[in-house]
Amino acid sequence: xxxxxxxxxxxxxxxxxxxxxxxxxxxxxxxxxxxxxxxxxxxxxxxxxxxxxxxxxxxxxxxxxxxxxxxxxxxxxxxxxxxxxxxxxxxxxxxxxxxxxxxxxxxxxxxxxxxxxxxxxxxxxxxxxxxxxxxxxxxxxxxxx
Numbered sequence: 001x002x003x004x005x006x007x008x009x010x011x012x013x014x015x016x017x018x019x020x021x022x023x024x025x026x027x028x029x030x031x032x033x034x035x036x037x038x039x040x041x042x043x044x045x046x047x048x049x050x051x052x053x054x055x056x057x058x059x060x061x062x063x064x065x066x067x068x069x070x071x072x073x074x075x076x077x078x079x080x081x082x083x084x085x086x087x088x089x090x091x092x093x094x095x096x097x098x099x100x101x102x103x104x105x106x107x108x109x110x111x112x113x114x115x116x117x118x119x120x121x122x123x124x125x126x127x128x129x130x131x132x133x134x135x136x137x138x139x140x141x142x143x144x145x
Contacts, residue, residue, distance in 0.1 A: 003037055008044040016041050060092060069101050085119040091128060098135035107135055 007016035020037055023029055057063045063072040076093040083089060090110060098107030111128045114120055120128075 003041065004044065007041045011045075013041055013045045016044075064096060064100060069096055072096050073101075084117065087114070087120055087124050090114050090117075090120075091131065094128065095131065095135075098132065099138065104132070104135050108132055 003016045003019050006012045006019065020034070020041065023037070024034055057066050057068060060072050060075060063069075063075070073093065073096055076089060076096060080086070080089050080093055090113070094107040094110040094114075097103045097110065111132050114128045115125050
């Protein structure tokens with residue numbers, strides 16, 4: 001346990017080897033145990049590298065949840081061009097800019113585009129303006145408030 005403490009926890013393999021050398025001098029310690037400890041010190045000093053597998057999000061919501069804001073914005077901008085009457089797409093685009101990226105000015109421009117679009121009702125436009133106000137307040141508050 002002392003060897004493990006030195007090698008793994010304290011990252012002092014030199015001290016771990018020093019203890020191992022003192023154990024090797026004892027005639028009652030089996031050679032298999034000495035070899036086991038030697039391998040263990042090596043493994044503690046050189047842990048296996050972790051393989052990171054990046055999962056590609058499948059939806060706008062997953063992209064945003066994983067912090068892929070740029071990709072989400074690109075897709076949302078393309079979709080709003082293809083479906084200019086889809087209020088939810090426009091709002092998700094504005095939200096991504098205003099809430100997630102902290103770019104409330106860009107979100108405001110998107111809300112202005114919503115206002116100019118005759119496909120959206122006064123209620124939808126009011127909802128968009130209310131959200132914009134919320135993003136402005138969130139942006140102006142210090143972290144943790």
